[in-house]
Amino acid sequence: MTSQRRAAASPTISDVARVAGVSKATVSHAYSGKRTISTATKERVFAAARDLHWVPSSSARALATHRANAVGIVLARQPEILASDTFFPAFIAGVESVLAEQEIALVLQVVANRTAEERAYRAMEHGRADGVIVLDLHRDDWRVELLTTLRLPAVLLGAYPHRTRFSCVRTDDASPVLELIAHLRRQGHRRIAHVAGPLDYVHSRARAQAYLAGSGTPELLREGDFSAGSGRRATAELLALPKRPTAILYANDTMAIAGYSYARAQGLAIPDDLAVAGFDDDHLSEHLSPALTSVATAPRRRGEVAARRLLADIAGEEPRSITVDCNQLVLRESTDAPARTTV
Amino acid sequence: MTSQRRAAASPTISDVARVAGVSKATVSHAYSGKRTISTATKERVFAAARDLHWVPSSSARALATHRANAVGIVLARQPEILASDTFFPAFIAGVESVLAEQEIALVLQVVANRTAEERAYRAMEHGRADGVIVLDLHRDDWRVELLTTLRLPAVLLGAYPHRTRFSCVRTDDASPVLELIAHLRRQGHRRIAHVAGPLDYVHSRARAQAYLAGSGTPELLREGDFSAGSGRRATAELLALPKRPTAILYANDTMAIAGYSYARAQGLAIPDDLAVAGFDDDHLSEHLSPALTSVATAPRRRGEVAARRLLADIAGEEPRSITVDCNQLVLRESTDAPARTTV
Structure with a gap:
């Protein structure tokens, strides 16, 4: 009786082996899959483990090593x-x-x-x-x-x-922004805007700093929060300027797609009247018409x-x-x- | 020394209150946020908790109740x-x-x-x-x-x-399938096919059974695995039949979009030559041209x-x-x- 009660309280691999009528190694292999064990034997081992409330492998290791796995x-x-x-x-x-x-x-x-x-x-x-x-x-x-x-x-x-x-x-995060600005400048763009993510994020700030280094138009920087609504609001602000930008880079595709839709609703053709680019390469972006330039971030x-x-x-x-x-x-x-x- | 050692091994809210020089209720409120506590007091409580390795709230409850939370x-x-x-x-x-x-x-x-x-x-x-x-x-x-x-x-x-x-x-899962088949029959479709998901899944089977009940064309049922590749293969098979279907229902949008692309590559116009519908309403589906009929599954x-x-x-x-x-x-x-x- 004593040994049964001990087994119920804190079962070991030996208890499982004894109840299943196999060696400890077989119990171990039944769970690890490292050796081939017959289905019937496995079933016996699993049934014994179940009856004894024994936990094999990663959980047992977790208990032994105090790891959560x-x-x-x-x-x-x-x-x-x-x-x-x-x-x-x-x-x-x-x-x-x-x-x-x-x-x-x-x-x-x-x-x-x-x-x-x-x-x-x-x-x-x-x-x-x-x-x-x-x-x-x-x-x-x-x-x-x-x-x-x-x-x-x-x-x-x-x-x-x-x-x-x-x-x-x-x-x-800087190189693709600089590369994109160089591409736009080669096409004659001089008023390039940027709708950033929150500037206290490390990656938003890196993108915004690259923008400032590459574009030379700090007055066209706006801070968004990565949401569609903020992309739309920043775009409305930029397009209402006396000298509006001819290109806008957004810190993610969600803001870019919202900005793109807003600009079109205002009667602007993309890319002829306004060039637009995003970041993150949403799986929707290549399917838009025109398709959206973006930065794939893997x-x-x-x-x-x-x-x-x-x-x-x-x-x-x-x-x-x-x-x-x-x-x-x-x-x-x-x-x-x-x-x-x-x- | 003894009490310090006990506190280090298993600290209580009383230990934290004593070290921080506040009441137990204040310690509790500092974590729960249910009462306003000054920032300085909170900092004192958090510092004491940190020093004593005391874990508040959900984790403490977890230890007390043996809940994992x-x-x-x-x-x-x-x-x-x-x-x-x-x-x-x-x-x-x-x-x-x-x-x-x-x-x-x-x-x-x-x-x-x-x-x-x-x-x-x-x-x-x-x-x-x-x-x-x-x-x-x-x-x-x-x-x-x-x-x-x-x-x-x-x-x-x-x-x-x-x-x-x-x-x-x-x-x-049956009603939207039956509703869709009724819609297609009203438009004159008589050869309606279904590309199912794996039929040992409960929901795939429910959709396939509704299809069989509604369409009367069991010879046009194919089993896919929800992947784009299986959607494409099943579509190729169905379109190669001597009497091909005029409409195909797919058990998800991924298979539908793959089938749709395959049919177009074969020169079929959608929906004129082939009507196509999916399931799950992928966020891409409404942006396709033509947009894809689907079942929103919330x-x-x-x-x-x-x-x-x-x-x-x-x-x-x-x-x-x-x-x-x-x-x-x-x-x-x-x-x-x-x-x-x-x-």
């Missing part, structure tokens, strides 16, 4: 971003493709406010996850400070502008790189920064006409 | 589905919108094979999640059997055809309903089935022409 992402955005954003779902797909190989789960937590966000990171540290990936990086990001006080590996997505002990996954690849880096950090490697060469300008019809000089 | 979804699909599928990301967004209110995390695990899938469910039961949502429901689903042996609440997405103790979130709302139902089950309510009235036929140009009688 999970990686966390905390999102302080509207849940809609998971459905409508171009970048985010593809990034998650890249992360999952790496985690699936090692049977690691992704803990995704959407939070409504900063208090909830801080609690979420603390819960991750307290056993929910072995490390986190930090998205939507700000220039002075309180989360980086918080994480510094927690015992939790983290990978920052973006080029954090201050010293940090965390790994960063950086991208070159979110899936970035997700893979960030996940691999985080797993390396969790395994005890020294954190380090990686630059992913992934942004690529895709020129399409929406920027394909010489500028009209009559504006 | 997480809900799980195990996906035995390619990770790409997170980026490219119409249904899945919107469904997740709906789930997260409910979980965010209560600061509950979503544990998303993509698995490569059945052994990993079973392990993932067992890990959920052993503390990773308080319940799971089961997607891609099959007619005889081994996961339902497995879950019956685990102590883990579950919500099944779809009308499971056997007795089960789990809550189901059902939808009416994945976000289904995610919300499934999450609320699961939280109710976890809270101890009696499991039950809910039918979400969410499928809606959206007629567009791709089915908007009288059938040609010369086929």
